[in-house]
Amino acid sequence: LCMIITAALGSFRLAEKVHLGSIIGTVIIIFGLYTVLWGKS
Numbered sequence: 001l002c003m004i005i006t007a008a009l010g011s012f013r014l015a016e017k018v019h020l021g022s023i024i025g026t027v028i029i030i031f032g033l034y035t036v037l038w039g040k041s
Contacts, residue, residue: 004026007023007026
């Protein structure tokens with residue numbers, strides 16, 4: 001959630017361009033993290 005907020009604020013406040021690759025990479029990292037946490041429980 002913090003990564004999403006940081007990316008959104010960075011794109012609006014700092015006029016950064018959000019690339020599709022960074023969005024896809026973020027989704028894959030978050031999905032992997034939740035998969036590991038789900039597997040441990």
